[in-house]
Amino acid sequence: MALKIGRGASAPPFLVMDVIAAANARAAVLPPGAFADGLGILRMEVGQPGTGAPRGAAEAVVAALEAGAPMGYTEAFGLRSLRERISAHYAERYGAAVPAERIAVTVGASGAFPLAFLAAFDPGDAVAMAAPYYPPYVNILTALGMRPQILPCDAATRWQPTLAMLKALDPRPAGLILASPCNPAGTMLPAEEFIAIARWCEAEGVRLISDEIYHGLTYGTVEERSAAAHSSSAVVVNSFSKYFSMTGWRIGWLVLPEDLVRPVECLAQNLFINAPHVAQVAAEAAFACRPELEANIARYRRNRDALLAGLPAAGLDRLSPADGAFYLWADIGHLTNDSPEFCRRLLAEAGIAATPGVDFDAARGHRFLRLSYCGPEADMAAAPSRIAHFLGQ
Numbered sequence: 001m002a003l004k005i006g007r008g009a010s011a012p013p014f015l016v017m018d019v020i021a022a023a024n025a026r027a028a029v030l031p032p033g034a035f036a037d038g039l040g041i042l043r044m045e046v047g048q049p050g051t052g053a054p055r056g057a058a059e060a061v062v063a064a065l066e067a068g069a070p071m072g073y074t075e076a077f078g079l080r081s082l083r084e085r086i087s088a089h090y091a092e093r094y095g096a097a098v099p100a101e102r103i104a105v106t107v108g109a110s111g112a113f114p115l116a117f118l119a120a121f122d123p124g125d126a127v128a129m130a131a132p133y134y135p136p137y138v139n140i141l142t143a144l145g146m147r148p149q150i151l152p153c154d155a156a157t158r159w160q161p162t163l164a165m166l167k168a169l170d171p172r173p174a175g176l177i178l179a180s181p182c183n184p185a186g187t188m189l190p191a192e193e194f195i196a197i198a199r200w201c202e203a204e205g206v207r208l209i210s211d212e213i214y215h216g217l218t219y220g221t222v223e224e225r226s227a228a229a230h231s232s233s234a235v236v237v238n239s240f241s242k243y244f245s246m247t248g249w250r251i252g253w254l255v256l257p258e259d260l261v262r263p264v265e266c267l268a269q270n271l272f273i274n275a276p277h278v279a280q281v282a283a284e285a286a287f288a289c290r291p292e293l294e295a296n297i298a299r300y301r302r303n304r305d306a307l308l309a310g311l312p313a314a315g316l317d318r319l320s321p322a323d324g325a326f327y328l329w330a331d332i333g334h335l336t337n338d339s340p341e342f343c344r345r346l347l348a349e350a351g352i353a354a355t356p357g358v359d360f361d362a363a364r365g366h367r368f369l370r371l372s373y374c375g376p377e378a379d380m381a382a383a384p385s386r387i388a389h390f391l392g393q
Contacts, residue, residue: 008143014135015359019045019343023353035351037382044371044383045353047183047326049245051296054289057246057282064281071277076268078105078253078275082284086253089287096229102256104264105275105283109213109239109252113140115271116235116254119263120207121146125174127209130161132329132360132368134183134211149173152363159185159320159329163196172204179211180225181218181324184360184370188222188323198231208234213252216243216293218324219301228255235260240279242325244286245296251279300326303373303380310384315391326374329357333367335391343369350390352383 027041034040052058064071077083083100090098106112113136121127123145129137130153138148149169151161159182166176178197180189189197201208210227215238218224227234239252252275256264268274286293304322311319311330318331336342339356346352357368373380387393 007145011139011143012135014139015340016045016047016135016355019347019353019355022344023347026347026351026353030351035386037385039379039382040351041347042352042379042383042386043375044373044380045355047242047372047374048247049242049296049326050375051245053246053249053282054244054286054292056289056292057244057286060285061278061282064278069281071281074105074274074277074280076265076272076274077103079277079280079284082280083253085284085287090226090228090255094226094229096226098228098255102258102261104254104256104261104268105280106252106254106268107272107275108241108250109211109237110136111250111272111275112237112239112252112254113137113209114144115264115267116209116237116260117141117144117146118267119260120209120235121174127175127177128161128166128169128173128206129177130157130159130179130182131363132159132182132184132357132365133177134179135359137177150363155318155320155331158187160187160189160193161197163193163200166197166200166206172206175207175209176201177209177211178227179214181214182211183214183325184327184355184357185320185329186214186322186325186327187320188218188224191223191225194225194227195230198227198234202231202233210234210236212236213239214242214325217297217300217326219304219322221321222323224324233257233259240283240286243293243297244283244289245293246279246282246286249276249279249282251275251283299377300374303375303377304328306377306381307371307373307383310381311387313393314384314388315393316387326372328371328373330369330371331367332369337366339366339369346387346390350386352386352390 083103090096126149128149236255240246320329357365
């Protein structure tokens with residue numbers, strides 16, 4: 001007799017992870033000197049900083065281990081000292097008073113989203129988001145029995161939802177996921193629009209989930225705002241993966257409204273117990289590593305500027321503004337209507353790993369791709385010429 005398989009098992013893949021595997025396989029058989037620039041596979045598919053954890057974070061872990069720290073269970077919400085340091089971060093950066101009691105340290109932002117969704121929503125609830133979107137938003141909500149409500153956005157709205165778009169929703173969704181800067185387009189909401197949406201959500205009983213994992217990675221074109229400073233009912237998701245360059249440490253946090261603190265704590269106790277103790281030690285120390293982290297941002301800025309200057313002449317001239325994060329959302333509709341096949345050929349023929357747009361927008365992503373520019377400067381500088389050759393420019 002066939003055994004039952006749950007509905008959650010039908011979650012679609014996060015395609016960028018498949019691209020990583022394909023790029024690794026291609027790199028493993030790439031002959032020396034395969035490309036005229038002398039470089040190997042140009043990794044532009046994944047949002048992973050090319051740098052590792054800041055030195056001070058690694059040194060703090062070494063010191064703790066050498067001192068014989070047992071690295072056992074922490075409280076479900078994490079080390080008190082780390083939560084207090086995150087609280088101080090909100091006061092310093094945003095002028096927001098966020099007590100440590102409302103901060104939950106999580107197993108990355110990826111572990112934060114299920115906690116937030118389970119605490120805030122019920123199966124069947126609609127949760128709105130702009131398209132293109134970060135794929136796990138949709139996939140996690142669907143696996144939990146909730147309904148993603150997609151708001152098609154485009155260059156005219158800078159790939160972000162508008163207040164008018166939200167006001168037109170009838171009935172109102174149970175929640176809204178907002179990301180500024182967003183993945184995959186790297187665009188940000190202007191401060192006044194961000195604040196207006198946060199206030200509208202609170203007034204209309206729509207739970208705002210503000211994804212702020214790319215905060216700190218901005219380039220001065222749009223002011224950065226946190227929902228923690230503008231809404232008492234919003235949930236803020238953040239992570240040490242991007243600005244702090246600690247992807248593999250799997251450490252993030254939530255800022256919770258009062259009514260969700262205990263529910264999320266109980267869920268965390270049962271689902272995860274706590275985030276890895278050793279990663280919490282590193283995370284707390286990372287706050288003292290600002291000069292190193294700001295140097296990383298300077299490199300991303302140079303990569304961004306080089307691509308924005310070089311890609312149009314190479315044949316990719318329909319690019320998102322890239323206010324923050326480290327992505328370009330490229331419209332390739334003049335070249336193809338099949339972004340997965342385009343990306344497959346780009347890897348096979350030009351040695352560039354990129355993510356097809358269908359990962360971020362099932363309806364319209366066939367004519368888009370995402371390029372990440374957080375890799376080595378030499379690789380990013382070489383990308384336009386490789387793409388030009390690939391496109392016959």
